[in-house]
Amino acid sequence: MRLHRNLCFAVIDGLTQIFNDNQYADKVIQQLLKRDKRWGARDRAFVAETTYDIVRWKRLYAEIAEVKPPFDRDNLWRMFAVWATLKGIALPNWNYFEHTPTRKIKGRFDELSKIRKFRESIPDWLDNLGQAELGDAIWTHEIAALNEQANVILRVNTLKTTKEKLQSELFDIDIETEFLKGYPQALKLKERSNVFATEAFKKGWFEVQDASSQLVAELLNVQPGMRVVDACAGAGGKTLHMAALMENKGQIIAMDLYANKLNELKRRAKRNGVHNVETRVIDSTKVIKKLYDKADRVLIDAPCSGLGVLRRNPDAKWKLRPEFLDTIRNTQQNLLKQYSRMVKIGGQMVYATCSVLPSENKDQVETFLASEQGKGFKLIQEKNILAHQTGFDGFYMALLERKSK
Incomplete structure (x- = not known):
């Protein structure tokens, strides 16, 4: 070269x-x-x-x-x-x-x-933390995997097309993809390419979304006609996935602290042909309280350290600080206790992070279930996804069902 x-x-x-x-x-x-x-x-x-x-x-x-x-x-x-x-x-x-x-x-x-x-x-403190939480052997494998370049994974928008049609359309412009077993809407690029410049993207046929991230909406088991709350929606990657799974039927309330993120979600929803999403800025506790006991499904895609997505954001290693982790763990627990109240009896909730640390994941769920606010919930299933085992981003997700008040 x-x-x-x-x-x-x-x-x-x-x-x-x-x-x-x-x-x-x-x-x-x-x-x-x-x-x-x-x-x-x-x-x-x-x-x-x-x-x-x-x-x-x-x-x-x-x-x-x-x-x-x-x-x-x-x-x-x-x-x-x-x-x-x-x-x-x-x-x-x-x-x-x-x-x-x-x-x-x-x-x-x-x-x-x-x-x-x-x-x-990696910084000394991060190496020590990873070893303490995951053990020496697992941390050694995991941090090595998180330093590899991420694959480009597409999520097919089933409101507009199928995996087969999208694969064929991309093949015609020399972008080769392959199916991923266990990921129903995923296509993996064989070689990196600027997919955002394609007509298929402009037509809303797909979004770029890692395979692990695609499992979150699947786990929530949303159905057409439900009322669903995406409580930390951001720019709406998982919101759009849920809309497709619901076949545009029912209602998704996408919430976030930041209006600019929700505005981006609206733009993406228009391109995707999604019209069952309503956005709400969380500018006071009233926004949450209005939905107490009213949602069939709630997704808490919680803010976190982001260690599971270091492959995409390598600069996060240098921006992250130990004191931020203490703050974010408190935030995660508060979100679980507050947002869980939107789930009606018989409804379900998913708590998810793109972190690999048990202190942000399993430990948070256990603390919530042992609390006064969590006593009516039961853990149904959890997935702890490590990059070195799957080749995709590190993620955690837990499905909980509300049995009583």
Whole structure:
């Protein structure tokens, strides 16, 4: 591979914003890809994948390059040189790469790869936490899987098409996919591609949604005609899935603290041909209290550490703080106790997170069931999904049924 100066500059600019200005990697890359209209698909792929790669392995590369944050541009070029050397890419004769110790880089990589926190490029506190909660062996496998590049998984919108029709339509434009056993609406791309530019996406035939995430709506067992509450709907990936499972019949009340997210949900719903969703901003407790004992199904897709989706958001490793976890665990328990009151007797609720930590998952459900608010509920089923076992995102989901008040 030959390195092109303008593409490498884009990567360095992006890393500056992510590491030093604390901006989100996905937003930064989205802007970088608009920098030069002359760039082709390969150019854009290089910028995106290289930036994500260096973000993912920041600690390892910084240690090898012998640089410490905050990273100035010279430091970032040294980290870039480490990335290129380990990828087997010949460094051009540029000033930034003068005196790069290629042999020393490979030797340091071999040495540091024996130590998990460097090999997997994670903060000390996160390594200690993962080991404490999951055990040494499982954590070793899991964090390695969470550092792999995620597959692109589509969820077919059954309101508009079928898996077979979508697969055929994409095949005609040289995008090959395969079915996934156990995931009824999923198609996995064989090679990465910009599916958002396809006519099929514009027509609302699919959404991009990881296979593990697709299991959440399935577990809630929604049926046409039900009243369903998606209590932490966000931009509505699971809301839209439930609407399809309900065949657009019944009512889904999609709720969130943030109106901008619900506005995005409305746009997506229009594209998907979904018209049984009503959005409500949670601007006071009254919004929740009005629905006490009235929902057949409630989904609590709770805010969490996001450790199960590190493959998609590698910069989260560097933004996450131990004190945030303490705060979010309290939030999760409060949501369970408050939002569960919307479930009517005989109704069901799913509590879900995209975390792999038992303290955010199983422990939260057990604490809720032992509480005054949870005494009328019974655990029906739970799924603890680990990335190293499935190849998809780490997730947790528990189905509970309300038996009495």
